[in-house]
Amino acid sequence: MESYLGLGLISWLTLGGLLTLLGGTFRTFRRYLSTIAAIFAWVGVGIGLYLAWAYPIPKSSFFGIVWGGGVYSFLAAAISLTGALGLSFLGAYIVRQPEYQGWEALPLLLLLVGVLTVLPAGNHLLLAIVALETVSLGAYVLVGLAWKNTPAAEAAVKYFLLGAVGFAFLLFGVSYLYGLTGTLYFHHLWPMRWEAWYGHPLFALAMGMIGIGLLFKLSVFPFHWWAPDVYGGATPAAAGVVVALGKLSAAFLGGLLLHYIAVPKEWQYALAVIAAASSVVGNLLALRQPSLQRMLGYSSVAHGGYILLALVSGPEGRLQAWTYAAVYGLMSVLAFGLLALRAEPVEHKNLRGLGYARPGYGLALALALGSLSGLPPLVGFFAKYSVFVAAFRAGYGLPAILALIGALIGYYAYWRPISWLYQPGEAPPVFRPALALGAILLLGVGVLPLLLWGAMDYLYGLAGFFLPRP
Numbered sequence: 001m002e003s004y005l006g007l008g009l010i011s012w013l014t015l016g017g018l019l020t021l022l023g024g025t026f027r028t029f030r031r032y033l034s035t036i037a038a039i040f041a042w043v044g045v046g047i048g049l050y051l052a053w054a055y056p057i058p059k060s061s062f063f064g065i066v067w068g069g070g071v072y073s074f075l076a077a078a079i080s081l082t083g084a085l086g087l088s089f090l091g092a093y094i095v096r097q098p099e100y101q102g103w104e105a106l107p108l109l110l111l112l113v114g115v116l117t118v119l120p121a122g123n124h125l126l127l128a129i130v131a132l133e134t135v136s137l138g139a140y141v142l143v144g145l146a147w148k149n150t151p152a153a154e155a156a157v158k159y160f161l162l163g164a165v166g167f168a169f170l171l172f173g174v175s176y177l178y179g180l181t182g183t184l185y186f187h188h189l190w191p192m193r194w195e196a197w198y199g200h201p202l203f204a205l206a207m208g209m210i211g212i213g214l215l216f217k218l219s220v221f222p223f224h225w226w227a228p229d230v231y232g233g234a235t236p237a238a239a240g241v242v243v244a245l246g247k248l249s250a251a252f253l254g255g256l257l258l259h260y261i262a263v264p265k266e267w268q269y270a271l272a273v274i275a276a277a278s279s280v281v282g283n284l285l286a287l288r289q290p291s292l293q294r295m296l297g298y299s300s301v302a303h304g305g306y307i308l309l310a311l312v313s314g315p316e317g318r319l320q321a322w323t324y325a326a327v328y329g330l331m332s333v334l335a336f337g338l339l340a341l342r343a344e345p346v347e348h349k350n351l352r353g354l355g356y357a358r359p360g361y362g363l364a365l366a367l368a369l370g371s372l373s374g375l376p377p378l379v380g381f382f383a384k385y386s387v388f389v390a391a392f393r394a395g396y397g398l399p400a401i402l403a404l405i406g407a408l409i410g411y412y413a414y415w416r417p418i419s420w421l422y423q424p425g426e427a428p429p430v431f432r433p434a435l436a437l438g439a440i441l442l443l444g445v446g447v448l449p450l451l452l453w454g455a456m457d458y459l460y461g462l463a464g465f466f467l468p469r470p
Contacts (some may be wrong), residue, residue, distance in 0.1 A: 002280050003198065003262040009048055010118055012047060013114030014114050016036075017040075017107040017114065020033050020110060021107035023204060024103045026288030034091020037087045039090070040276060040454060041083045041087055044076070044084075045080045045081050048074065048080055048117075049073075049077045051069050051076075053078065055068065055073070057072050064187075071463045072120055072454060074254075074459050075326065076454065078326040078330075079113055079116050081330065082241070082248075085107060085337075087109055093235065094106070105145050109138075110139070112135050112139070115131050116248060120252040120255075120322070126184050127262070128252075128256060132170075132217070135246075143230060145154050149334040152234055162226040166212070166213050166215075169216065172205070173205075177207075177261075179202070180203060186256060196433070198264055199406045207267065211271070214250055217252070217253075218246075218272060220278045220301065221274065222327070224282070224301040226428060227297055228301075231296065232294035239297075239336045240336030240337060243300050244330075245329070247303065247329060248325045248326065248329050250304075271308060272308075275306070275398070278308065279305040279309075280402060281404040282299060284409060287409070296336060306387050307325055307328070314393070316390045316466075319390075323383065328380075331371050331372050331379075332372075334364075335372060351417055365418075369414045372414055376410070388404060449460065
Protein backbone atom coordinates (compact mmCIF):
# COMPACT_ATOMS: atom_id res chain seq x y z
CA MET A 1 0.00 0.00 0.00
CA GLU A 2 2.85 2.41 0.78
CA SER A 3 3.90 2.34 -2.87
CA TYR A 4 0.64 4.02 -3.88
CA LEU A 5 0.15 6.50 -1.02
CA GLY A 6 0.68 9.45 -3.32
CA LEU A 7 -2.14 8.29 -5.58
CA GLY A 8 -4.72 7.47 -2.90
CA LEU A 9 -6.44 10.82 -2.49
CA ILE A 10 -6.33 11.86 -6.15
CA SER A 11 -7.84 8.47 -7.07
CA TRP A 12 -10.70 9.03 -4.66
CA LEU A 13 -11.39 12.56 -5.89
CA THR A 14 -11.11 11.49 -9.52
CA LEU A 15 -13.63 8.74 -8.88
CA GLY A 16 -15.95 11.30 -7.33
CA GLY A 17 -15.52 13.65 -10.28
CA LEU A 18 -16.29 10.94 -12.81
CA LEU A 19 -19.33 9.68 -10.90
CA THR A 20 -20.79 13.18 -10.56
CA LEU A 21 -20.10 13.81 -14.23
CA LEU A 22 -21.94 10.63 -15.13
CA GLY A 23 -24.80 11.41 -12.75
CA GLY A 24 -25.20 14.89 -14.18
CA THR A 25 -26.21 13.46 -17.52
CA PHE A 26 -29.52 12.52 -15.86
CA ARG A 27 -31.62 15.59 -15.10
CA THR A 28 -33.28 14.02 -12.09
CA PHE A 29 -29.93 13.69 -10.31
CA ARG A 30 -28.58 17.18 -10.98
CA ARG A 31 -30.14 18.69 -7.87
CA TYR A 32 -28.09 16.26 -5.73
CA LEU A 33 -24.77 16.73 -7.49
CA SER A 34 -23.42 19.46 -5.19
CA THR A 35 -24.16 17.34 -2.12
CA ILE A 36 -22.56 14.24 -3.61
CA ALA A 37 -19.48 16.17 -4.77
CA ALA A 38 -19.12 17.85 -1.36
CA ILE A 39 -19.35 14.45 0.37
CA PHE A 40 -16.47 13.16 -1.78
CA ALA A 41 -14.43 16.25 -0.89
CA TRP A 42 -15.15 15.95 2.85
CA VAL A 43 -14.22 12.27 2.80
CA GLY A 44 -11.04 13.36 1.00
CA VAL A 45 -10.26 15.60 3.97
CA GLY A 46 -10.51 12.58 6.24
CA ILE A 47 -8.36 10.45 3.95
CA GLY A 48 -5.65 13.10 3.82
CA LEU A 49 -5.59 13.55 7.59
CA TYR A 50 -5.49 9.80 8.17
CA LEU A 51 -2.58 9.29 5.77
CA ALA A 52 -0.70 12.19 7.38
CA TRP A 53 -1.22 10.62 10.82
CA ALA A 54 -0.53 7.01 9.80
CA TYR A 55 2.54 7.78 7.66
CA PRO A 56 4.16 10.94 9.11
CA ILE A 57 7.38 10.24 7.20
CA PRO A 58 6.56 10.59 3.48
CA LYS A 59 6.86 7.56 1.24
CA SER A 60 8.03 7.62 -2.36
CA SER A 61 5.30 6.45 -4.73
CA PHE A 62 4.89 5.54 -8.36
CA PHE A 63 8.55 5.10 -9.35
CA GLY A 64 9.71 8.02 -7.24
CA ILE A 65 7.64 10.63 -9.10
CA VAL A 66 5.26 11.52 -6.27
CA TRP A 67 5.32 11.47 -2.45
CA GLY A 68 2.59 10.23 -0.16
CA GLY A 69 1.82 10.65 3.52
CA GLY A 70 3.24 13.22 5.93
CA VAL A 71 3.07 16.90 5.08
CA TYR A 72 1.94 16.14 1.53
CA SER A 73 -1.22 14.36 2.68
CA PHE A 74 -1.82 17.09 5.26
CA LEU A 75 -1.70 19.72 2.50
CA ALA A 76 -3.99 17.56 0.39
CA ALA A 77 -6.50 17.53 3.25
CA ALA A 78 -6.37 21.34 3.40
CA ILE A 79 -6.93 21.53 -0.36
CA SER A 80 -9.90 19.15 -0.10
CA LEU A 81 -11.38 21.29 2.70
CA THR A 82 -11.22 24.36 0.50
CA GLY A 83 -12.77 22.41 -2.34
CA ALA A 84 -15.60 21.14 -0.15
CA LEU A 85 -16.62 24.65 0.87
CA GLY A 86 -16.26 25.88 -2.70
CA LEU A 87 -18.52 23.10 -3.95
CA SER A 88 -21.20 24.14 -1.45
CA PHE A 89 -21.29 27.72 -2.73
CA LEU A 90 -21.00 26.71 -6.36
CA GLY A 91 -23.84 24.25 -5.93
CA ALA A 92 -26.00 26.92 -4.28
CA TYR A 93 -25.52 29.09 -7.37
CA ILE A 94 -26.24 26.31 -9.85
CA VAL A 95 -29.50 25.14 -8.25
CA ARG A 96 -30.93 28.61 -8.91
CA GLN A 97 -30.26 28.34 -12.66
CA PRO A 98 -32.88 27.05 -15.13
CA GLU A 99 -32.52 23.28 -15.45
CA TYR A 100 -29.36 23.46 -13.31
CA GLN A 101 -27.31 24.98 -16.10
CA GLY A 102 -23.60 24.81 -15.40
CA TRP A 103 -23.76 21.63 -13.36
CA GLU A 104 -20.59 20.49 -15.18
CA ALA A 105 -18.62 22.86 -12.95
CA LEU A 106 -19.17 20.58 -9.94
CA PRO A 107 -17.34 17.49 -11.27
CA LEU A 108 -14.78 19.81 -12.88
CA LEU A 109 -13.97 21.43 -9.53
CA LEU A 110 -13.71 18.05 -7.84
CA LEU A 111 -11.25 16.89 -10.51
CA LEU A 112 -9.22 20.10 -10.18
CA VAL A 113 -8.97 19.63 -6.42
CA GLY A 114 -7.67 16.12 -7.02
CA VAL A 115 -5.04 17.35 -9.48
CA LEU A 116 -3.95 20.11 -7.11
CA THR A 117 -3.27 17.58 -4.34
CA VAL A 118 -0.53 16.10 -6.53
CA LEU A 119 1.33 19.37 -7.11
CA PRO A 120 3.04 19.83 -3.71
CA ALA A 121 3.75 16.08 -3.55
CA GLY A 122 5.40 15.91 -6.96
CA ASN A 123 9.05 14.88 -7.12
CA HIS A 124 9.29 15.62 -10.83
CA LEU A 125 9.24 19.13 -12.26
CA LEU A 126 7.32 18.10 -15.38
CA LEU A 127 4.59 16.53 -13.23
CA ALA A 128 4.34 19.75 -11.21
CA ILE A 129 4.11 21.86 -14.38
CA VAL A 130 1.39 19.63 -15.87
CA ALA A 131 -0.59 19.75 -12.61
CA LEU A 132 -0.25 23.54 -12.45
CA GLU A 133 -1.51 24.09 -15.98
CA THR A 134 -4.29 21.52 -15.64
CA VAL A 135 -5.62 23.48 -12.68
CA SER A 136 -5.26 26.70 -14.69
CA LEU A 137 -7.17 25.32 -17.67
CA GLY A 138 -10.03 24.26 -15.45
CA ALA A 139 -9.99 27.67 -13.77
CA TYR A 140 -10.45 29.37 -17.16
CA VAL A 141 -13.66 27.39 -17.61
CA LEU A 142 -14.91 28.19 -14.09
CA VAL A 143 -14.37 31.92 -14.66
CA GLY A 144 -16.63 31.77 -17.72
CA LEU A 145 -19.36 30.00 -15.77
CA ALA A 146 -22.23 32.49 -16.25
CA TRP A 147 -25.37 33.04 -18.27
CA LYS A 148 -26.63 36.35 -16.90
CA ASN A 149 -23.25 37.76 -15.92
CA THR A 150 -21.96 39.31 -19.14
CA PRO A 151 -18.46 40.31 -17.88
CA ALA A 152 -17.65 36.66 -17.16
CA ALA A 153 -16.96 35.77 -20.81
CA GLU A 154 -14.56 38.69 -21.17
CA ALA A 155 -12.90 37.78 -17.89
CA ALA A 156 -12.44 34.18 -19.02
CA VAL A 157 -10.84 35.20 -22.33
CA LYS A 158 -8.51 37.64 -20.59
CA TYR A 159 -7.60 35.02 -18.00
CA PHE A 160 -6.87 32.46 -20.72
CA LEU A 161 -4.70 34.74 -22.85
CA LEU A 162 -2.64 36.22 -20.02
CA GLY A 163 -2.47 32.87 -18.24
CA ALA A 164 -1.06 31.35 -21.43
CA VAL A 165 1.59 34.07 -21.55
CA GLY A 166 2.62 33.35 -17.97
CA PHE A 167 2.71 29.62 -18.61
CA ALA A 168 4.85 30.13 -21.73
CA PHE A 169 7.44 32.01 -19.69
CA LEU A 170 7.39 29.30 -17.04
CA LEU A 171 7.68 26.45 -19.54
CA PHE A 172 10.53 28.06 -21.46
CA GLY A 173 12.36 28.69 -18.20
CA VAL A 174 11.96 25.07 -17.17
CA SER A 175 13.25 23.91 -20.56
CA TYR A 176 16.42 26.00 -20.15
CA LEU A 177 16.81 24.65 -16.61
CA TYR A 178 16.61 21.11 -17.97
CA GLY A 179 19.20 21.96 -20.60
CA LEU A 180 21.58 23.13 -17.87
CA THR A 181 21.05 20.31 -15.38
CA GLY A 182 19.98 17.35 -17.50
CA THR A 183 17.29 16.30 -15.00
CA LEU A 184 13.79 17.23 -13.90
CA TYR A 185 13.73 15.23 -10.66
CA PHE A 186 13.71 17.49 -7.62
CA HIS A 187 15.91 15.18 -5.55
CA HIS A 188 18.55 15.34 -8.32
CA LEU A 189 18.46 19.14 -8.28
CA TRP A 190 19.00 19.30 -4.51
CA PRO A 191 22.73 18.31 -4.30
CA MET A 192 23.90 20.35 -7.30
CA ARG A 193 26.51 23.09 -6.85
CA TRP A 194 24.41 25.96 -8.09
CA GLU A 195 27.11 28.52 -7.32
CA ALA A 196 28.97 27.31 -10.39
CA TRP A 197 26.11 28.57 -12.58
CA TYR A 198 25.93 32.02 -11.02
CA GLY A 199 26.75 34.58 -13.68
CA HIS A 200 25.97 32.18 -16.54
CA PRO A 201 23.53 33.87 -18.97
CA LEU A 202 21.47 30.70 -19.50
CA PHE A 203 20.99 30.24 -15.76
CA ALA A 204 19.91 33.87 -15.42
CA LEU A 205 17.54 33.44 -18.39
CA ALA A 206 16.04 30.24 -16.97
CA MET A 207 15.50 31.66 -13.49
CA GLY A 208 14.20 34.96 -14.87
CA MET A 209 11.58 33.29 -17.07
CA ILE A 210 10.50 30.92 -14.30
CA GLY A 211 10.23 33.88 -11.94
CA ILE A 212 8.06 35.87 -14.37
CA GLY A 213 5.79 32.87 -14.86
CA LEU A 214 5.33 32.41 -11.11
CA LEU A 215 4.69 36.13 -10.58
CA PHE A 216 1.96 35.92 -13.22
CA LYS A 217 0.36 32.95 -11.47
CA LEU A 218 0.56 34.68 -8.08
CA SER A 219 -0.89 37.90 -9.59
CA VAL A 220 1.88 39.90 -7.94
CA PHE A 221 2.73 43.50 -8.86
CA PRO A 222 3.68 44.40 -11.61
CA PHE A 223 2.08 41.32 -13.21
CA HIS A 224 -1.24 41.85 -11.48
CA TRP A 225 -3.32 43.77 -14.02
CA TRP A 226 -5.37 40.75 -15.06
CA ALA A 227 -6.48 39.71 -11.56
CA PRO A 228 -9.01 42.47 -10.71
CA ASP A 229 -10.80 42.14 -14.05
CA VAL A 230 -10.85 38.34 -13.87
CA TYR A 231 -11.86 37.97 -10.23
CA GLY A 232 -14.19 40.95 -10.48
CA GLY A 233 -15.85 39.77 -13.67
CA ALA A 234 -16.26 36.10 -12.84
CA THR A 235 -19.41 34.74 -11.28
CA PRO A 236 -18.87 35.18 -7.54
CA ALA A 237 -19.61 31.52 -6.84
CA ALA A 238 -16.65 30.54 -9.02
CA ALA A 239 -14.36 33.48 -8.25
CA GLY A 240 -13.56 32.28 -4.72
CA VAL A 241 -12.40 28.83 -5.76
CA VAL A 242 -10.46 30.24 -8.74
CA VAL A 243 -8.58 32.62 -6.44
CA ALA A 244 -7.87 29.78 -4.01
CA LEU A 245 -6.69 27.33 -6.68
CA GLY A 246 -4.44 29.91 -8.31
CA LYS A 247 -2.70 30.99 -5.13
CA LEU A 248 -2.28 27.43 -3.85
CA SER A 249 -0.80 26.08 -7.08
CA ALA A 250 1.68 28.95 -7.49
CA ALA A 251 2.72 28.81 -3.83
CA PHE A 252 3.38 25.07 -3.98
CA LEU A 253 5.43 25.20 -7.17
CA GLY A 254 7.35 28.28 -6.03
CA GLY A 255 8.15 26.67 -2.71
CA LEU A 256 9.49 23.51 -4.33
CA LEU A 257 11.65 25.42 -6.80
CA LEU A 258 13.14 27.72 -4.16
CA HIS A 259 13.82 24.76 -1.88
CA TYR A 260 15.65 22.60 -4.41
CA ILE A 261 17.37 25.37 -6.39
CA ALA A 262 19.85 27.67 -4.63
CA VAL A 263 18.74 31.03 -6.03
CA PRO A 264 21.25 33.87 -5.38
CA LYS A 265 20.51 35.96 -2.30
CA GLU A 266 20.42 39.17 -4.33
CA TRP A 267 17.63 37.83 -6.51
CA GLN A 268 15.65 36.68 -3.49
CA TYR A 269 15.95 40.15 -1.94
CA ALA A 270 14.67 41.67 -5.19
CA LEU A 271 11.66 39.34 -5.00
CA ALA A 272 11.09 40.42 -1.40
CA VAL A 273 10.99 44.06 -2.53
CA ILE A 274 8.49 43.13 -5.27
CA ALA A 275 6.39 41.34 -2.63
CA ALA A 276 6.37 44.43 -0.41
CA ALA A 277 5.38 46.66 -3.34
CA SER A 278 2.58 44.24 -4.20
CA SER A 279 1.23 44.48 -0.65
CA VAL A 280 1.15 48.28 -0.74
CA VAL A 281 -0.20 48.63 -4.29
CA GLY A 282 -2.85 45.92 -3.90
CA ASN A 283 -4.26 47.36 -0.70
CA LEU A 284 -4.18 50.97 -1.96
CA LEU A 285 -6.07 50.07 -5.13
CA ALA A 286 -8.58 48.03 -3.10
CA LEU A 287 -9.58 51.18 -1.23
CA ARG A 288 -11.11 52.80 -4.34
CA GLN A 289 -13.28 49.93 -5.57
CA PRO A 290 -17.06 50.47 -5.66
CA SER A 291 -17.97 46.78 -5.31
CA LEU A 292 -16.90 44.22 -2.76
CA GLN A 293 -16.00 41.69 -5.46
CA ARG A 294 -13.51 43.99 -7.20
CA MET A 295 -12.12 44.99 -3.82
CA LEU A 296 -11.43 41.34 -3.08
CA GLY A 297 -9.87 41.01 -6.54
CA TYR A 298 -7.39 43.81 -5.80
CA SER A 299 -6.73 42.48 -2.32
CA SER A 300 -5.64 39.19 -3.88
CA VAL A 301 -2.67 41.12 -5.29
CA ALA A 302 -1.64 42.03 -1.75
CA HIS A 303 -2.08 38.46 -0.52
CA GLY A 304 0.06 37.24 -3.39
CA GLY A 305 2.74 39.61 -2.09
CA TYR A 306 2.56 38.07 1.39
CA ILE A 307 2.97 34.60 -0.08
CA LEU A 308 5.94 35.70 -2.20
CA LEU A 309 7.59 37.38 0.79
CA ALA A 310 7.33 34.13 2.72
CA LEU A 311 8.59 32.01 -0.18
CA VAL A 312 11.94 33.85 -0.29
CA SER A 313 12.39 33.78 3.50
CA GLY A 314 14.20 30.46 3.77
CA PRO A 315 12.88 27.04 4.85
CA GLU A 316 10.75 28.51 7.65
CA GLY A 317 9.29 31.06 5.27
CA ARG A 318 8.33 28.44 2.70
CA LEU A 319 6.47 26.56 5.42
CA GLN A 320 4.61 29.76 6.27
CA ALA A 321 3.94 30.43 2.58
CA TRP A 322 2.24 27.07 2.14
CA THR A 323 0.29 27.52 5.35
CA TYR A 324 -0.71 31.06 4.36
CA ALA A 325 -1.83 29.86 0.91
CA ALA A 326 -4.01 27.17 2.49
CA VAL A 327 -5.51 29.65 4.94
CA TYR A 328 -6.06 32.28 2.25
CA GLY A 329 -7.75 29.70 0.04
CA LEU A 330 -10.25 29.04 2.80
CA MET A 331 -10.76 32.75 3.49
CA SER A 332 -11.27 33.66 -0.17
CA VAL A 333 -13.89 30.95 -0.67
CA LEU A 334 -15.78 32.21 2.36
CA ALA A 335 -15.51 35.88 1.45
CA PHE A 336 -16.72 35.31 -2.11
CA GLY A 337 -19.46 33.03 -0.76
CA LEU A 338 -21.68 36.00 0.09
CA LEU A 339 -21.33 37.34 -3.42
CA ALA A 340 -22.74 34.08 -4.78
CA LEU A 341 -26.16 35.38 -3.71
CA ARG A 342 -26.35 37.29 -6.98
CA ALA A 343 -24.86 36.78 -10.43
CA GLU A 344 -23.64 40.36 -10.78
CA PRO A 345 -21.09 42.11 -8.53
CA VAL A 346 -22.53 43.23 -5.18
CA GLU A 347 -22.41 46.99 -4.63
CA HIS A 348 -21.96 48.58 -1.23
CA LYS A 349 -25.65 49.40 -0.88
CA ASN A 350 -26.51 45.71 -1.02
CA LEU A 351 -24.56 45.09 2.18
CA ARG A 352 -26.16 47.85 4.25
CA GLY A 353 -28.23 46.46 7.08
CA LEU A 354 -27.39 42.82 6.31
CA GLY A 355 -25.96 42.36 9.79
CA TYR A 356 -29.37 43.29 11.26
CA ALA A 357 -31.50 41.42 8.73
CA ARG A 358 -29.58 38.16 9.20
CA PRO A 359 -27.37 38.39 12.31
CA GLY A 360 -25.74 34.97 11.93
CA TYR A 361 -24.99 35.48 8.27
CA GLY A 362 -23.69 39.00 8.84
CA LEU A 363 -21.43 37.77 11.64
CA ALA A 364 -20.06 35.02 9.38
CA LEU A 365 -19.21 37.53 6.66
CA ALA A 366 -17.68 39.92 9.18
CA LEU A 367 -15.48 37.10 10.51
CA ALA A 368 -14.37 36.18 7.00
CA LEU A 369 -13.45 39.77 6.11
CA GLY A 370 -11.87 40.33 9.51
CA SER A 371 -9.72 37.25 9.04
CA LEU A 372 -8.61 38.50 5.62
CA SER A 373 -7.59 41.78 7.23
CA GLY A 374 -5.56 40.00 9.90
CA LEU A 375 -7.77 40.63 12.92
CA PRO A 376 -6.71 38.69 16.03
CA PRO A 377 -7.52 36.06 17.15
CA LEU A 378 -8.70 34.85 13.74
CA VAL A 379 -6.58 32.59 11.59
CA GLY A 380 -5.65 35.39 9.18
CA PHE A 381 -3.80 37.20 11.96
CA PHE A 382 -1.60 34.19 12.77
CA ALA A 383 -0.94 33.62 9.06
CA LYS A 384 0.26 37.20 8.52
CA TYR A 385 2.20 37.23 11.79
CA SER A 386 4.07 34.06 10.81
CA VAL A 387 4.96 35.50 7.39
CA PHE A 388 6.38 38.71 8.86
CA VAL A 389 8.34 36.86 11.55
CA ALA A 390 9.90 34.58 8.93
CA ALA A 391 10.80 37.59 6.76
CA PHE A 392 12.49 39.43 9.64
CA ARG A 393 14.44 36.33 10.60
CA ALA A 394 15.60 35.92 7.00
CA GLY A 395 17.03 39.45 7.00
CA TYR A 396 14.34 41.15 4.93
CA GLY A 397 13.63 43.90 7.46
CA LEU A 398 12.83 46.75 5.07
CA PRO A 399 10.58 44.71 2.71
CA ALA A 400 8.78 43.26 5.74
CA ILE A 401 8.14 46.75 7.15
CA LEU A 402 6.78 47.94 3.80
CA ALA A 403 4.54 44.87 3.53
CA LEU A 404 3.35 45.52 7.09
CA ILE A 405 2.42 49.09 6.10
CA GLY A 406 0.43 47.64 3.22
CA ALA A 407 -1.33 45.26 5.62
CA LEU A 408 -2.30 48.21 7.84
CA ILE A 409 -3.77 49.95 4.78
CA GLY A 410 -5.70 46.76 4.10
CA TYR A 411 -7.41 47.04 7.48
CA TYR A 412 -9.34 50.06 6.23
CA ALA A 413 -10.24 48.32 2.96
CA TYR A 414 -11.74 45.32 4.77
CA TRP A 415 -13.39 47.15 7.64
CA ARG A 416 -15.39 49.48 5.39
CA PRO A 417 -17.72 46.66 4.20
CA ILE A 418 -17.91 45.33 7.76
CA SER A 419 -19.20 48.74 8.85
CA TRP A 420 -21.76 48.69 6.01
CA LEU A 421 -23.17 45.44 7.38
CA TYR A 422 -24.31 47.30 10.48
CA GLN A 423 -25.56 50.52 8.89
CA PRO A 424 -29.28 51.15 8.33
CA GLY A 425 -30.46 49.88 4.97
CA GLU A 426 -32.29 47.14 3.13
CA ALA A 427 -30.77 43.70 2.71
CA PRO A 428 -32.09 40.52 1.06
CA PRO A 429 -33.13 37.69 3.41
CA VAL A 430 -30.43 35.08 2.90
CA PHE A 431 -28.79 32.32 4.86
CA ARG A 432 -25.95 30.05 3.85
CA PRO A 433 -25.05 27.35 6.40
CA ALA A 434 -21.80 26.62 4.55
CA LEU A 435 -20.57 30.17 5.06
CA ALA A 436 -21.45 30.06 8.75
CA LEU A 437 -19.59 26.75 9.07
CA GLY A 438 -16.58 28.22 7.30
CA ALA A 439 -16.56 31.22 9.62
CA ILE A 440 -16.62 28.86 12.60
CA LEU A 441 -13.62 27.07 11.11
CA LEU A 442 -11.80 30.38 10.74
CA LEU A 443 -12.50 31.26 14.35
CA GLY A 444 -11.67 27.79 15.67
CA VAL A 445 -8.36 27.49 13.83
CA GLY A 446 -7.54 31.06 14.82
CA VAL A 447 -8.12 30.42 18.51
CA LEU A 448 -6.27 27.12 18.36
CA PRO A 449 -3.50 27.81 15.82
CA LEU A 450 -1.48 24.78 16.89
CA LEU A 451 -4.01 22.60 15.11
CA LEU A 452 -2.63 23.95 11.85
CA TRP A 453 0.84 25.35 12.49
CA GLY A 454 1.99 22.70 14.94
CA ALA A 455 1.06 19.80 12.65
CA MET A 456 2.51 21.52 9.59
CA ASP A 457 5.78 22.33 11.37
CA TYR A 458 6.19 18.76 12.60
CA LEU A 459 5.39 17.08 9.29
CA TYR A 460 7.37 19.65 7.30
CA GLY A 461 10.47 18.83 9.33
CA LEU A 462 10.00 15.07 8.91
CA ALA A 463 9.85 15.59 5.14
CA GLY A 464 13.36 17.07 5.24
CA PHE A 465 12.58 20.68 4.32
CA PHE A 466 14.61 22.00 7.26
CA LEU A 467 17.75 20.09 6.27
CA PRO A 468 20.74 22.29 5.26
CA ARG A 469 21.99 22.12 1.69
CA PRO A 470 24.79 19.54 1.13
